[in-house]
Amino acid sequence: MALRIIAKDPDTDERNCPTVWVDMEAEELVFQGFQVDEAMRAECLAAGPIPDSEAVVRLPMRMVTAIREACDEAERAGVRLR
Numbered sequence: 001m002a003l004r005i006i007a008k009d010p011d012t013d014e015r016n017c018p019t020v021w022v023d024m025e026a027e028e029l030v031f032q033g034f035q036v037d038e039a040m041r042a043e044c045l046a047a048g049p050i051p052d053s054e055a056v057v058r059l060p061m062r063m064v065t066a067i068r069e070a071c072d073e074a075e076r077a078g079v080r081l082r
Helices: 038-045 061-076
Strands: 003-008 019-023 028-032
Touching: 003 061, 019 061, 028 061
Parallel strands: none
Antiparallel strands: 003 019, 019 028
8 A cells, every 4th residue: 555644634633633645556555533523423314324343433523734734635646636
């Protein structure tokens, strides 16, 4: 796996923090975030089912720069946009 860490949330400790990576082989962005509560999950389910193989996570807005950086890194690496 060619997983490249982009950034951890700068406002949390080093052990428990939202993180964004780029997986170059799978051509995916990978996120670690906070679990949503049941109320948020219910709102998300209004858009359609969430398969057992998927999860909804929350990332703080301060991670937007890291997400943009991950997208830029993927683009520079030639990851195909489908």
